[in-house]
Amino acid sequence: MENSAPARACGIDFGTSNSTVGWHRPGVDTLIALEDGKITLPSVVFFNLEERRPVYGRLALHEYLEGYEGRLMRSLKSLLGSKLIKHDTSVLGTAMPFKDLLGLFIGELKKRAEHNAGRAFDQVVLGRPVHFVDDDQAADQEAEDTLAEVARKIGFTDVSFQYEPIAAAFDYESTLNREELVLIVDIGGGTSDFSLVRLSPQRRDIAERHDDILATGGVHIGGTDFDKQLSLQGVMPLFGYGSRMKSQAFMPTSLHMNLATWHTINSVYSQKSQLALASMRYDIQDTDGIDRLFKLIEQRAGHWLAMEVEETKIQLTEAQSRHVPLDRIQPGLSVELSRALFESAIDPLLARVRGSVSQLLGTAGVGVEQVDTVFFTGGSSGIPALRQSVAAMLPNAQHVEGNIFGSIGSGLAIEARKRYG
Template structure:
């Protein structure tokens, strides 16, 4: 059996073909979408769990070395790993929100796969991390459809996050491929995520159209300009229908990060000053929120930064704010802050005001935001997405007949208005914002594996 597999930055989902139509499979609590999260007692628990409870061996000598180190580290910490110790999806998120300081938690590992300068052990760890998540999702999908799954088409962005250009893309795709094979998939193909979304939209067409697909996912925004319609449907060679692609690292996570930075970080020192008259260093307020930037996370939560934060506490004119920032450091609260911003973003798409709170060690911190605050906070990512739309149109040399917007952030009225301003006379349509890519991947899997 084959599936379409959206290993997404925010959520994962899979679909198979049933009676000629894609059907998403339930992965958690009657839901089709499993948050791309993992929680474990320690970082080293990931590799040991994969070997001990998934019976998945390391792929090479470097992987074996990583496993030996991980098992030795857990023994030294007195950790006797149990099968229930690794949590995935919503269960992992809930555990992190309840006990952020007591575990290893990762969200959106796809964001790190294209990072340059990683040493061999880091690459093997990311492979293990993706593999254990894929193995878990494969098992859930097989339980849902009561069939064994052997083959998959996996979605990928036009450009993975990373500074290495095509080198980043090749590294990330190689990690995904190796992890998928180790997780039990025999045949693995890749398809661009906006093309997959376009294939799902194409199934509804009765005539030829030029379609601009704008896929605003959790980690990237990707645009594809495509010729689509009945004459292209089920064609194995679609190269002549692909007129242009554009894509970069700006997605739902970036919207949440920018909103958290502008609206939440003033409570933690943004805009406050030191005794010298200088403002608080920007990186100390940005890095804890940059959950899609491995180097920023390592820099903020590194031991060396603790001394810098303590020095800032002594020099701050508003030390109570820096004390909160120290609490972010000690309790690894960056994900929690971005989560609060994500909740605000969703709410402000429907209501003009939003109020929330966050429990810290000695206080209940209150937040209040308005729709206009969100608009201002999202100005930078909005401009980046607008540029990608314009780039795809310029490359393709033609104006589309329709714009098909999809992805979790495609519902944002701010972003929809931005796209509409680029193409004011072109209809803007939507489908299943979260499931179009997955459904299109299943359609392409039928073309590849039938």
């Protein structure tokens, strides 16, 4: 394959938590810097009310945390395959279709990549999870079609897709000097995706690799689901989760569920939610938690709290516990979150991940002892319990860590070069 010229097309890894753009050039790092010299752009939009403009990435999070008035939107990818994608949301006082919101962010990725590459990109290979939607092929196809429609609307003329774990496999393959049977474990913000792929230096330049992909699978569990369980088990009890009504029934949980889920936090601030909460207060045995919940809503501190939970999850990768001060809600209020609590909270999710890997191996007709390598990628692949959980299933495999935020974007760039030259 001719390698002397830069590729015509780019690869975009639009992630639930972070996004990257890859462009294959000889002798140059594949990933394009997108913000302050960094290869990732957090998948975040903040609509700054004072300046009436959208802000993206780290700057968006910074302005929100600095206390600027506005609307923070995160986990945008989770909209794909959800019923919300066909609806509008209120932004700076006007209705904006959720599809247009996706277009704003992906358009910003395109603009920044083109600026730093010094050229336009008309063709793109977009990464996609193995399943946008579990067990619903029609909804899954609709999610891919929506993403393609958004990409064309922002100016891409040729749009194609590759499974994210397959892209990560191609990135890993570029480092190999012998053949390996590799299980790609890609744990992103919204999905866990798996591929069993035969990789070797001799196969790198073959355009059609269908026969080397032994099986693909996945489950709709990712970093935001781990955050949610940590929030519900460790933090939300302080805000009334699990409280008893005077009837001895448990307090309804929908508000806590919404607060623990990135793309539904704003719904808690609605008048309807607050009225429901106010009427519930009369029927609750201990009002301390519900009163803190009112303070949290009054301060619109849901995203702040979700960021604290996410930061705790990240720190628990190395630490055994993290102390989280909550003085913003109530002076002297805090919570100690331990790795043991976190692992207990996510254990049912890890069981589903293991089930998906077992199913994948069964589909491929491959025994656990035949897998040479487990390649971990994706922002949530560093969680110790998750790694141990998967690794214990494959006793003979070596464990390799890819660039947890960059492997997919690099692999998509390799694929874009193959497809478009």
